[in-house]
Amino acid sequence: MSERWLLARKAYFVRDLVRDYCMVYHGVEQQHRLFTRDGLVSYAALRDLLGEANRKGVFWRLKDTAHHLFRQTTDNPPEDAILLWQYAGSASPSGLTVQSPVEALLDWCIGYAFHECAKLREDAFQRQHYSNRLAQLARTPAVTGDLYDPLSELSLQTNESSARELQRILYVLRHGLFLLTRYLGGQGNNRHLARWLAVEDDLARRTFADLYPALLQSLYGQRPHRLFRLAAENLLDAGRPAQARELLLRAQARQTLDEEGLSLLHSLEAGEALERAPS
Structure with a gap:
């Protein structure tokens, strides 16, 4: 290899x-x-x-x-x-x-x-x-x-x-x-890892337990909420906007979404609204 x-x-x-x-x-x-x-x-x-x-x-x-x-x-x-x-x-x-x-x-x-x-x-x-x-x-x-x-x-x-x-x-x-x-x-910019951590949040938290904050600190420093934006971007790269929006909404409800993530969520919602609008 x-x-x-x-x-x-x-x-x-x-x-x-x-x-x-x-x-x-x-x-x-x-x-x-x-x-x-x-x-x-x-x-x-x-x-x-x-x-x-x-x-x-x-x-x-x-x-x-x-x-x-x-x-x-x-x-x-x-x-x-x-x-x-x-x-x-x-x-x-x-x-x-x-x-x-x-x-x-x-x-x-x-x-x-x-x-x-x-x-x-x-x-x-x-x-x-x-x-x-x-x-x-x-x-x-x-x-x-x-x-x-x-x-x-x-x-x-x-x-x-x-x-x-x-x-x-x-x-x-x-x-x-x-x-x-x-x-x-x-690995703070690893979107694939961020996506897994966000989607399997419960398993990751249970496994790392008291080390979970240290995990986020190691990855994202003083900006732990980058996790969900990076995860959503990876879902978008994979052609899954609905899942990306759902993930961002869940993060927003838990108050774990940063400004860039919120901006991405608004962009996705605006795009969805345009798709639903009658032609």
């Missing part, structure tokens, strides 16, 4: 990074709530979250996106860049690439959480199949204590392992959210 091609598509990759990160975080949180309530996690849900090599889930796609963004060589590294070996399949013949500290740590967090989630999926499989089978065998009269008892603690150990993995995954992903707010500092 060439640096020129990546640069041309970077706005889309960054949008995908934030979108998929929020979806992954939400999915892991759901499993944490399930485990807290019922003492188990869903193997099927984790299988879908991760996917397979020929049918990648959202977590796998997130990991790939992070690698595309953060593991590329560059002729103009930032001043604080660090040189890291990037395992197999590096774009660099030497296996070395340049990353900023924030990029390197965010890439690490996503990769670490992904592989912890793979371990959690295996624990869920063990619980769903082997722990249940062992419990069935224990209820069989022919299975005596001397045959069963040495194995009886394994199910409990699997549960303890799942609890630790969930804690580690959420801990790492939460810190990754902080790193995301730092990384996104140069």
Whole structure:
């Protein structure tokens, strides 16, 4: 993947990074709530979250996106860049690439959480199949204590392992959210990202939680309401004026629309009025 091609598509990759990160975080949180309530996690849900090599889930796609963004060589590294070996399949013949500290740590967090989630999926499989089978065998009269008892603690150990993995995954992903707010500092004009944040406002706010103001600050500085104008402009670029107007009206009702956004809304309303006027 060439640096020129990546640069041309970077706005889309960054949008995908934030979108998929929020979806992954939400999915892991759901499993944490399930485990807290019922003492188990869903193997099927984790299988879908991760996917397979020929049918990648959202977590796998997130990991790939992070690698595309953060593991590329560059002729103009930032001043604080660090040189890291990037395992197999590096774009660099030497296996070395340049990353900023924030990029390197965010890439690490996503990769670490992904592989912890793979371990959690295996624990869920063990619980769903082997722990249940062992419990069935224990209820069989022919299975005596001397045959069963040495194995009886394994199910409990699997549960303890799942609890630790969930804690580690959420801990790492939460810190990754902080790193995301730092990384996104140069994306204030990314209309694709703004559109996703505006359309999926509830998910973004729930995911970033107390870091959401820091996210807006990082992106838009002292003008956080630019978010909705940029999002509306992206919808207009996509030929969706009705959705752009609806988005701006919603922002206006919540008093999160700046003057430029209000001007755009008035322009859209005027255009709609002209279309409705009899010829």
